[in-house]
Amino acid sequence: EVQLVESGGGLVQPGRSLKLSCAASGFTFSDYNMAWVRQAPKKGLEWVATIIYDGSRTYYRDSVKGRFTISRDNAKSTLYLQMDSLRSEDTATYYCATQNSGYGNWFAYWGQGTLVTVSS
Amino acid sequence: DTVLTQSPALAVSPGERVTISCRASESVSTLMHWYQQKPGQQPKLLIYLASHLESGVPARFSGSGSGTDFTLTIDPVEADDTATYYCQQSWNDPWTFGGGTKLELK
Numbered sequence: 001e002v003q004l005v006e007s008g009g010g011l012v013q014p015g016r017s018l019k020l021s022c023a024a025s026g027f028t029f030s031d032y033n034m035a036w037v038r039q040a041p042k043k044g045l046e047w048v049a050t051i052i053y054d055g056s057r058t059y060y061r062d063s064v065k066g067r068f069t070i071s072r073d074n075a076k077s078t079l080y081l082q083m084d085s086l087r088s089e090d091t092a093t094y095y096c097a098t099q100n101s102g103y104g105n106w107f108a109y110w111g112q113g114t115l116v117t118v119s120s
Numbered sequence: 121d122t123v124l125t126q127s128p129a130l131a132v133s134p135g136e137r138v139t140i141s142c143r144a145s146e147s148v149s150t151l152m153h154w155y156q157q158k159p160g161q162q163p164k165l166l167i168y169l170a171s172h173l174e175s176g177v178p179a180r181f182s183g184s185g186s187g188t189d190f191t192l193t194i195d196p197v198e199a200d201d202t203a204t205y206y207c208q209q210s211w212n213d214p215w216t217f218g219g220g221t222k223l224e225l226k
Contacts, residue, residue, distance in 0.1 A: 037163075044206065044217055044218070044219045044220050045155075045157075045163065045206055045208070045217040045220075046217065047214060047215045047216070047217070059213075061214045062214070095162055095163070100168070104151060104153075104168060104169055104210060105151070105210035105215060106153040106165060106168040106169075106208065106210060107153075107155075107163070107165060107208070108165050108168075108174070109165075110162040110163050110164070111162060112161075112162050113162055
């Protein structure tokens with residue numbers, strides 16, 4: 001059974017940093033592209049970042065470029081999101097998800113999410 | 121960015137057929153996918169590449185469309201289908217989601 005378990009969320013002041021983790025199990029982690037998708041309170045879904053299966057390439061939405069860094073440790077089957085210079089508009093539940101590595105780029109499996117609140 | 125427009129809400133009775141629409145601001149070919157999100161839960165993939173049913177998803181769910189107009193159909197609707205449904209495109213960068221359609225059962 002595929003399992004994705006996020007951790008690291010919490011309350012943080014604007015301008016500070018936070019690092020999220022996503023522990024994967026039940027599948028061959030190193031075979032999959034991985035992504036972070038967020039959802040602001042009572043709002044819709046928003047793709048944040050993607051990392052290729054071997055970590056060789058990363059992609060970000062414009063609003064987080066230069067502030068967020070997605071990375072992975074295939075030996076530990078763990079995905080990360082380093083978030084720096086946080087803003088109030090980054091407040092959201094952050095989900096990690098598997099992303100189809102071939103044609104299509106859909107998000108097949110999702111974790112339960114971790115809430116990040118940016119507030120003074 | 122490619123904007124995906126969905127109707128905000130629908131209300132149907134159990135046993136009926138419901139269609140949820142998603143219109144893209146530009147063509148996305150058939151790179152459209154659908155998700156179901158129940159309150160307090162993570163999203164769940166239902167349909168990928170416009171019309172392909174994800175493994176384990178009931179055959180009551182189906183998808184169609186290409187270009188800019190897409191539809192998710194549930195037939196027949198069951199009480200457990202109460203949820204918000206999102207479309208997502210992966211043809212244009214950045215990948216974007218629709219605003220969601222909240223399905224309520226009468």
